[in-house]
Amino acid sequence: MPDELARDMIDCNAFTVPISENSPQTEDSLIKTALRVRPSTVQIQVGSEYGTGNIISIDSDNITIITAKHVVKTWDNAKDKYVIFYNGDVAETDLIxxxxxxxxxxxxxxxxxVEVHNLIRLKSVALDQAVMEYYDxxxxxxxFSLNSEHVVNAREVQTYDYYGKNTGIGSKYIYGPVINPNIMVNDYGYNMIYVKCEAFGGMSGGGVFDIDGNYVGMLVGGSEKKEMVAVRLSDIEKLLSSLE
Known part of the structure; x- marks a missing residue:
């Protein structure tokens, strides 16, 4: 029965995070949306480096995840390379x-x-380029973006819970107003989303979402002035389209 359910979910795209429309910009709406997004969130461990990522598709072969390039910068020399899903389940990963x-x-x-009983609880974020036309x-x-607690030697000691309780993965959030959705950031050399909010270590690679749950970018940097920058979805899509 679980195997059949998983196949049916793949066939009808039931893994995708549901999107709301015209949600009020209140903390209550933000919390509800963050809870819907959380099952798409993973923590990534590459050697001593760690960061965040989001599932963008689930099919019969692979669970595909996007993250920041600097999170995987030590890939070739790292012994440990794994992801932790929001329920604490740990799995080996490949760099594509x-x-x-x-x-x-x-x-x-x-x-x-991934065991089927864990698989059917995961979600993938929808990447809708049309959202950026409005967003710009x-x-x-x-x-907002989700934050996770980091556990050293997570493969051995990470807490597991079927429903994701007390695992620490994607359990917190940060949020703030977009100051400019399309501004040149000299440190990176390209236009980015610039947000007035604080980011913390380990959040790099995590999705930036609007109040309805639309994925608009990927967090890659923050400052002591409580500012955050994100790679725009339209630029993320350039890599994804090359893989099709």
Missing amino acids: ATDDYYDVAVITVKTAD SIKNEVV
């Missing part, structure tokens, strides 16, 4: 591609490596 220009990378987990026309829109 990195972008030579943008701070973006793609990794995968073999679907067969506004300012001060509230966005």
Whole structure:
């Protein structure tokens, strides 16, 4: 029965995080959306480096995840390379591609490596480029990103819970207004989303979402002035389209 359910979910795209429409910009709406997004969130461990990622697709072969390129920078020399899903389940991962220009990378987990009872609780984020057309026309829109607790030697000691309780993965959130959705950031050399909010270590590679749950970018940097920058979805798509 679980295997059949998983196949049916793949066939009808039931893994995708549901999107709301015209949610009020309140903390209650933000919490509800964050809870919907959380099952797409993973923590990535590459040697001593760690960061965040989001599942973007689940099929019969692979669970595909996007993250920041700098999260996987030590890949070739690292012994440990794994992801922790929001329920604490741990799985080995493979590096599929990195972008030579943008701070973006793609990794995968073999679907067969995840027990079916865990698989059916995961979600993938929808990447809708049309969202950016609207997003570029506004300012001060509230966005959020999820934060995780980091556990050293997670493969051995990470807490597991079927429903994700007390695992620490994607259990916290940060949020703030977008100051500019499309501004040149000299440190990176390309246009990015610039947000007035604080980011913390280990959040790099995590999705930036609007209040409805639309994925608009990927967090890659923050400052002591409580500012955050994110790679825009339109630029992330350039790497993804090259893999099709």
